[in-house]
Amino acid sequence: MTTFLNTLALLAAMTLSTAALAQAAPSGSVDDCLKFEKPDARLACYDNKTGFQPKEAPKADERPAVSWKVRDSGTVSPIGFADVGTKPGLFQIGRTDGVDFTSAKVALVGVGRAINQPQGFFDGWEPFVGVSWDRDTSAKTPKDLRQVLVGISGQIGTPGPTGVSAFPTLRIGYKDEVKAHTSGGFVNAHFDIIYLPWVNSPEVSGKNSSAFVPYLGLYSESAHASPSTSQDGTYLGAYLGAKLEVKLGAIVERLSLTGQGQYYRDSTTPGSEEKRTLRFGTVGLKYDLVDPNAKQGWVPSLSLSWQRGTEPVTGEGPSRKTVLGFGVKFD
């Protein structure tokens, strides 16, 4: 009797298992999936037929906590194409006032994960840190500038497809000019203004496209010179400028023309120092040796630029030079 019951139980278990298997096993062959024309439906069919199980969903924080980028400076903002800190790091050779020179201008910028603040003002803003080195022996006063900085960059406004928005970048840092024996802290509030109709021309092969981005900001630095102290103290000023980028796809793919003009005026200077009015302009041609949109890895480029004036925010100048440069950008 016991044996009979055991056999019955075994048969019942086998029947149930077979039923379960029959239910789990997909019917038909994978060839049946070819009847689905929509890729989504076809893929879902293949997954079903083959019993494919997608990997467990990653956690959102699997995005890197910090993304590192190599640029020309960590000066204004590490993001976007419309700001100084997005140009590639530069190693240049040139000739100025009849004298050959070489220079290096490179920064390492780390961009932190975006702030998650639902309904908050800082939602999506990105903190960043940077170190930069700018060495240029071509100027009448040779330069060897080292900076370390922290900052945050974000957006004000929610533009529609033809709207306008401001992009503030707030920075605080310390810089040391080794050759001039000056050092001190600085604070900068920079605002790019993006009006979408000025920047959204499609970049189609064989055609030119352009983008125009005005900007403004406040800059303050506390300078300490050694051994002279006549210029020591706090400088505060405001600036206004614009950048233009034209991608010359109608001439040569990956060739672009860039221009920038800026006006700066001191509002506060230390002691009896006169208020400065500083103008700066640059026009350049750049040719990317590989597709600049190939985001993984190094993007080398060649550039030829003409530069005049002084740019206090980035520490450019005073200069009057034409330079041929080899740049490298890393994402």
Next chain:
Amino acid sequence: MPNYTDVKAATISLLNIYSHDHDILNGYGKPVDAPKYSAVTKLATVGINAYVRRAMMKPTNEAMRGKFPDSWRAVGASELVDQDTIGGFIKLMSSCNSLAVPFGEPT
């Protein structure tokens, strides 16, 4: 947890708003044998270049959080700038929703 198909559809709808004279919504994946727009379409070719993607930071966070309030984690402008194809954008939106991208996707 949202599903991938919903996130993909929401992403294409969002891109369609900012594309320049391009109807991505109705042209994505169609026709099947030679789609007008697909995952490999460069965003810059439809007017969504790096400047525009940077400007989309707030709109993207607002739109995606509105659709997926429980799973969405904020995306930054530099992350949007780094994605230069429709497929890259879809993957980023999935990641911000803690969502795995099915094998073979985005197509």
